[in-house]
Amino acid sequence: MKAVRLRPGKERSLQRRHPWVFAGSIDKGKADSGETVRVEDAAGRFLAWGAYSGESQIRVRVWSFDEAERIDRAFFQRRVERAVALRARLPIASSGMRLVHGEADGLPGLVADRYADTLSVQFGAAGVERWKDTLADALLQASGANRLYERSDAAVRGLEGLAPRTGWLRKAEADSGDTAVTIAEHGWQLTLDVAEGHKTGYYLDQRDNRALFARWVRQLGCREVLNAYCYTGGFTVAALAGGATRVTSVDSSAPALQRVQAHVALNGFDPAASECADADVNAFLRQSLEAGRRFDAIVLDPPKFAPTAAHAERAARAYKDINRLALMLLAPGGLLFTFSCSGGIGAELFHKIVAGAAIDAGVDGAIVQRLEAACDHPTTLLFPEGEYLKGLVIIRQAGERPGPAAGRTWPA
Ligand code: SAH
Numbered sequence: 001m002k003a004v005r006l007r008p009g010k011e012r013s014l015q016r017r018h019p020w021v022f023a024g025s026i027d028k029g030k031a032d033s034g035e036t037v038r039v040e041d042a043a044g045r046f047l048a049w050g051a052y053s054g055e056s057q058i059r060v061r062v063w064s065f066d067e068a069e070r071i072d073r074a075f076f077q078r079r080v081e082r083a084v085a086l087r088a089r090l091p092i093a094s095s096g097m098r099l100v101h102g103e104a105d106g107l108p109g110l111v112a113d114r115y116a117d118t119l120s121v122q123f124g125a126a127g128v129e130r131w132k133d134t135l136a137d138a139l140l141q142a143s144g145a146n147r148l149y150e151r152s153d154a155a156v157r158g159l160e161g162l163a164p165r166t167g168w169l170r171k172a173e174a175d176s177g178d179t180a181v182t183i184a185e186h187g188w189q190l191t192l193d194v195a196e197g198h199k200t201g202y203y204l205d206q207r208d209n210r211a212l213f214a215r216w217v218r219q220l221g222c223r224e225v226l227n228a229y230c231y232t233g234g235f236t237v238a239a240l241a242g243g244a245t246r247v248t249s250v251d252s253s254a255p256a257l258q259r260v261q262a263h264v265a266l267n268g269f270d271p272a273a274s275e276c277a278d279a280d281v282n283a284f285l286r287q288s289l290e291a292g293r294r295f296d297a298i299v300l301d302p303p304k305f306a307p308t309a310a311h312a313e314r315a316a317r318a319y320k321d322i323n324r325l326a327l328m329l330l331a332p333g334g335l336l337f338t339f340s341c342s343g344g345i346g347a348e349l350f351h352k353i354v355a356g357a358a359i360d361a362g363v364d365g366a367i368v369q370r371l372e373a374a375c376d377h378p379t380t381l382l383f384p385e386g387e388y389l390k391g392l393v394i395i396r397q398a399g400e401r402p403g404p405a406a407g408r409t410w411p412a
Contacts, residue, residue: 001036001037001038002029002030002031002035002037002038002052003029003037003038003039003040004021004026004028004029004030004031004037004038004039004040004050004052004059004060005026005027005028005029005040005041005042005044006021006025006026006027006039006040006041006042006047007025007026007027007042008041008042009042010025010026010041010042011041011042011047014039014047014048014062014065015047016382017065017382018382018383019050019061019062019103019108019382019383020058020060020061020062020108021039021050021058021059021060021061021062022057022058022059023056023057023058023059025059026059026060027042030052030054031052031054032052032054033052033053033054033055033126033129033130033160033161033162034051034052034053034125034126034127034128034129034130034131035051035052035130036049036050036051036052036063036071036127037049037050037051037052037060039060039062046067047065048060048062048063048064048065049062049063049064049067049069049071050062050063050127051063051108051109051125051126051127051128051130052126052127053125053126053127053160053161054126054161055126055159055160055161056125056126056159056160056161057159058125061103061108061109061125061127062108063075063106063108063127064106073134076107076131076134076135076138077134077138077141077142079105079106079107080099080100080107080135080138080139080142081138081142082105082106083099083100083101083105083106083107083112083142084099084100084139084142084143085142086105086378087099087376090375090376091375092207092374092375092376093185093186093187093207093211094183094184094185094186094204094207095114095115095116095183095184095185096113096114096115096116096183096185096190096192096202096204096207097113097114097204097207097376098111098112098113098114098204098205098374098376098377099112099113099114099119099139099142099143099376100112100139101376101377101378101386102124102386103380103383103385103386104377104378104379104380104383104386105378107128107135108125108127108128109123109124109125109126109127109128109129109156109160110122110123110124110125110128110135111124111199111200112139113199113200113201113202113204114143114145115181115183115192115194115200115201115202116181116182116183117145117146117147118145118147118148118149118181118194119139119140119143119145119147119148119149120148120149120151120194120200120201121135121136121139121148121149121150121151121152121169121200122150122151122152122153122154122199122200123135123150123152123157123162124152124154124156124157124160125156125160126160126161126162129152129160129162132169136148136169136170137170140170146171146172146175147168147170147171147172147175148168148169148170148171149166149167149168149169149179149194149195150165150166150167150168150169151166151194151195151199151200151201152164152165152166153165153166154199166195179193179194179195179196180192180193181193181194181201183202185207185210185234186207186210186211186214186238186241188237188238188241188263188267189263189266189267190202190232190234190237190263191232191259191262191263191266192232192259196255197232198231198253198256202232202234203231203234203301204374204376204377205341205373205374205377205389206234206235206301206339206373206374206389207374208374208375209337209339209371209374209391210234210235210237210238211238212369212371212393213235213238213239213242213297213299213337214238214239214241214242215242216242216297216335216337216393217238217239217242217243217244217297217335218242218243220296220297220333220334220335220395221243221296222239222242222243222244222296222297222334222335223243223244223245223246223296224244224245224246224294224295224296224297224331225239225244225246225247225248225295225296225297225298225299226247226248226250226288226295226297226298226299226326226329227239227247227248227249227250227298227299228250228281228284228285228298228299228300228301228302228322228326229250229251229281229299229300229301229302229303230249230250230251230256230257230260230276230299230301231251231253231256231301232256232257232259232260232263233249233257233259233260233263233264233274234263235299235301235337236249236260236263236264236274237263237264237267237269239297239299240264240267240269240273240274241267241269244273244296244297245273246273246274246275247273247274247275248275248276248277248295249274249275249276249277250276250277250279250281250284251276251278251281252278252279252280252281254278257276257278260274260276261274261276281300281302281322282321282322282325285322285325285326285329286325288329289325289328289329293329294329294330294331294334295329295330295331295334296330296331296334296335297330297334297335297336297337298326298329298330298334298335298336298337299337299338300322300323300326300336300337300338300339301337301339301341302318302319302322302339302340302341303341304341304342304343304388305318305319305340305342305345306342306343306344306345307342307343307344308343308344309344310344311342311344312342312344312345312349313411315342315344315345316345316349316353316411317411319340319345319350319353319354319357320353320354320356320357320360320411321357323336323338323353323354323357323358324357324358324360324361325361326338327357327358327361327363327365327394327396328361328362328363330363330396331396332396332397332398333395333396333397333398334395334396335393335394335395335396336365336392336393336394336395336396337371337391337392337393338354338391338392338394339371339389339390339391340353340389340390340391341388341389342388343385343387343388345390346387346390347370347387347390350390350392351367351392353411354392354394356411363396363397364396364397365394365395365396365397366394366395366397367392367393367394368393368394368395369392369393370390370391370392370393371389371390371391371392371393372387372389372390372391373388373389377389
């Protein structure tokens, strides 16, 4: 077994069971891409077993902190079974769910999503790439699903020196290989394509927030709704289910938008109640303001503006801008569901950004709930980097006149 020895003092994060070893912490030792190595401290004492990745700044991702554990086929079967067994105990109101969520399930770099009988899987790091066949078999066996599509096309693979790869990894010969799948989420029918959809096909992390949105729309009696960054219209269906009479869905992806109207009809709602705009959200919000439009409820679920903390300041400006516009477009007493899925923007910072947006918009709002990713996307106590999705449910205070702020707020 090859060993990777750390520089003095660099063992501390591993002793706290953080699962990454950065290149700068390593004194000596290397291995092939994805090969299992013994990570040891400067004195040669065992710290962890992990997967080596010579091209990545995250040079080793830990499999186990237990010296007696063997990293073999049975190990991966156990980890996959543990992850799937956890999901079986969770309250998941859908046939679409995340079965494996990377580090949080002890399988760094692996994302495995279940869409009815189809698994859509991303092998995002050298270690899981090396164990791909074992993991594919284990996932099918533990889940009882019968086909597995590989979606290893995320940009992170490049950082690992791995080429993108997509296609069926496992399916029966008689299976036509149709990549279109329908799931039932909260009793709503939603279609997706595991080959062409974003991520592995759908944004499963927002599942509980979509149901919640339907409840809030009903509770507040919202009629006119804006779903900004709508993707295939999950929140649009939720709004209609909550009693909205008109929903405007905006996205810049034409293939995603095409599904919105289909989803409205598929779920028994009047297509005339749904309007779609293929547009940049920021421009759409500005135009709507100029046109004097008002909405009773708005969802703002933008893509990741800040992948890492280094992008935080520029991203903050972008978040602030759309939130300011959305708050101005909201009718007094209206409802805002606003999100950030940027790992580089923490919950506290996001709150501060939206607060700045409210000041600039000249409105006040009550935060009535805080949101995060659904429970099948857990974080572990030991890996704070895993936290990414955060959201605020805000009700705009009634009886205020919007206007620009007197002073400057951060970020300007
Ligand atoms: N709320 C959705 C997920 C949204 S993901 C759901 O529940 O399924 C973010 C979406 O923003 C993607 O669909 C992407 O196509 C879209 N997008 C990214 N940049 C955009 C822009 N500038 N204007 C409009 N849409 C954008």
